[in-house]
Amino acid sequence: MIRHFATPELRDTYQELAAVTVAQRAEEFTQKGRLDRESWREIADAGVWGLAVPTEWGGSGGTWWDFVAAPEGIAAGGRDLGFCLSMVAQAGLIRSILTYGTDEHKAAWLPRLLGGDVGATALTETTGGSDVTRIRTAAVSDGDHYVLNGHKDHITNGPEADVALVLGRVPEAGQQDITLFMIDMHADGVVQGPIEDMMGNRTSPTGPIALDGVRVEARNIVGGIGGGIDAVYNTISLDRLLYGILAAAYLDPLLDEVMEYAQQRHAFKVPIAEHQYVQGRITDAKFAIEATRWVSYGALDALVQDSDQASLMCSVAKYHAGETLKLGTETALRVYGHLGYMEGRHSQALRDALGTLIAGGTAEIQRKNVFNQMQRLGARAA
Ligand SMILES: Cc1cc2nc3c(=O)[nH]c(=O)nc-3n(C[C@H](O)[C@H](O)[C@H](O)COP(=O)(O)OP(=O)(O)OC[C@H]3O[C@@H](n4cnc5c(N)ncnc54)[C@H](O)[C@@H]3O)c2cc1C
Structure with a gap:
């Protein structure tokens, strides 16, 4: 509840x-x-x-x-x-x-x-983002420091960040070696950028972070050596539900605008809002917005209650966030017709929305997590 x-x-x-x-x-x-x-x-x-x-x-x-x-x-x-x-x-x-x-x-x-x-969380590397266990960034101990070498890609705020949480390996720890390091981005050996040329979300610069012999104090390991994967999976849950919350909030005024336009734009002697196919598009967007908002609130409730459903719910929220942003911005573009397709805010909104199908874990990875969580919860109940 x-x-x-x-x-x-x-x-x-x-x-x-x-x-x-x-x-x-x-x-x-x-x-x-x-x-x-x-x-x-x-x-x-x-x-x-x-x-x-x-x-x-x-x-x-x-x-x-x-x-x-x-x-x-x-x-x-x-x-x-x-x-x-x-x-x-x-x-x-x-x-x-x-x-x-x-x-x-x-x-x-x-x-x-x-x-x-400005902060960043750097998981993804050239080897891929979905399977974080393939990361190659690695640290070796040197007294009370670790020396970190590696290369991160596509990191939100990466080119601008002042601090970052970086996922790397500590090979000397053995099999469970994936570890989180807090890094001051102004430290020697950190190279940020250049900013990537993305099709949308250009006000949220992403880019690489190169780590060339960066000395990190051992006390700046977060979650312990080998604790990186658990910490990452837990903490990206908040990010995932936030996508849902902001998707609904972003689309609310856009849909109001679409309604207003549909009521004043005429075709076949009536406002286009009177055509049921147009109404259907608008209501489909509304269904998706409300479902996304409320499943995201449910996910936040599960997260703050530390419910065993939290990971599943946060992936459901993230999945709907991306799909709803795509649908909502596409609805605006369609209802505005050619005006929507012109270079401008509607086409830009759709380009921005598409990024949320990938950032924070792709739609496929949310499906995978939901299925895994269903299996886990089912096994626990049995
Ligand atoms: C706007 C934006 C911001 C980002 N910000 C950050 C950030 O702050 N920090 C960070 O670390 N990363 C960030 N990323 C990177 C993002 O996390 C990765 O792009 C994402 O995880 C996918 O990784 P990939 O691009 O390497 O695709 P891949 O992992 O190579 O996947 C390619 C395709 O295969 C599919 N796929 C892969 N594995 C499976 C599977 N098991 N089952 C089904 N399908 C699968 C994927 O869904 C995808 O469609 C950002 C990306 C974007 C677009």
Whole structure:
């Protein structure tokens, strides 16, 4: 049973803030292909990153229900899906530190992230993103440090990040060697970028991170040596449901706009909104938006309750997020007809939406996880 919903007052506050920050600069930063760090700073100053962080670590001591009001409001008011993807990456990183970090990690890294430093989580390599066990980035111990070498690809915020959680191996640990390292991106040996030339989400720059003999203090291992896979699977769950929450929030105003257009645009002597095929497209988008919103709330409830259904629910939310964003933005493009197909915000929205079929784990990987979780839960019940 769902016990909480995203806090409406907070959501409205962030929607208003995003309307005067993110939305105003989205076009400029799409052209530049950069993260809008000015809006990022303003959002950090408004306290977004501390919403679910205990007061002892500089946060406001709320819950993840308080936090999700921020991506909801910013998706609705900012009208920039790319900016939201960068936010998802930052939120996942903060949750990793809160869940798996020691007090020392929290004291060292949370003030920076809450204050507006940009974070990244770097798993994917040239060898592929779906099967993270194929990573080659590796560390060797050297006194109380590890020396890390490797190359990450397609990392959200990678070219801009100030800090990153990097997945690597510690071969000397034996078979269970996959490990998470917190890295200061300004450290010697870290090379960021160049920014990748993506078809959408250009305000959320992705790119490679090269690690060439980067010295990381052993105390900056998060979740213990060999604990990387469990920590990653657990913490990307939040990212997955956030995609669902922001998908619904982003599409709500878009569908309102589509309705308005359909009521004023005429064809065959009546508004196109009176044609049942048009109505059907609009209602199909509405069905998908509501299903995505509520399954994502359900996933968040499962996650904060530490339910054994959490991983399954978060993958269901992520799967619907990508499909719903594709359907919703395609619906807008279709209803606007040729105007929708022109280079501009509708075609850009569809290009942005397509990225969510891949980022955060592809649709196929969500199916795979859902099936695996069904087997696991079935075996447990038997
Ligand atoms: C906008 C964007 C942002 C990103 N941000 C980050 C980030 O912050 N950090 C990060 O680490 N990575 C990031 N990525 C990379 C992303 O995680 C990977 O692209 C994704 O996991 C898929 O990996 P791949 O591209 O290597 O495809 P592959 O893993 O090579 O897969 C190729 C195809 O095969 C399918 N496939 C693979 N295995 C299976 C299977 N077992 N069953 C069925 N189908 C399968 C996939 O679904 C896909 O269709 C981002 C990607 C995008 C597009």
